[in-house]
Amino acid sequence: MFRENKSHQQPELFNSFNDLHPKIKSILEKSWAPIYYEHVFCKIDESKFAEIYCPDNGRPNFPVHILLSLEFIKHMWQT
Structure with missing residues (x-):
């Protein structure tokens, strides 16, 4: 099920980032993380992967943009 x-996109109420020094x-x-989030992570279109999930059976998918990221x-840091 997709x-x-x-x-x-919605900030968490209890975010550990707010408690950091x-x-x-x-x-x-x-670091590279905010740039990656803005230019890559948020631009991934999850709907293109909907067809690989069963429409009426099974549990909901794990977020596709996390898996792709x-x-x-992994490929960025491979030598």
């Missing part, structure tokens, strides 16, 4: 996931926060904000990162 269900599109938009939960990453300001120095660590600035290091994270200057893990593959992209």
Whole structure:
């Protein structure tokens, strides 16, 4: 069963990022992660993968953009 996931677009109420030390926060904000999130993660169209899931049987899918992002990162760091 395919269900599109938009939960990453709404900020969490209890987010551990808000509790980090300001120095660590600035290091994270200057890393590649926010750029990757904005330019790759948010641009993945999950609906293109709906046809590989059964429409009326089974549990909902794991978010496709997370699975694809893990593959992209894996290939980015392979030597």
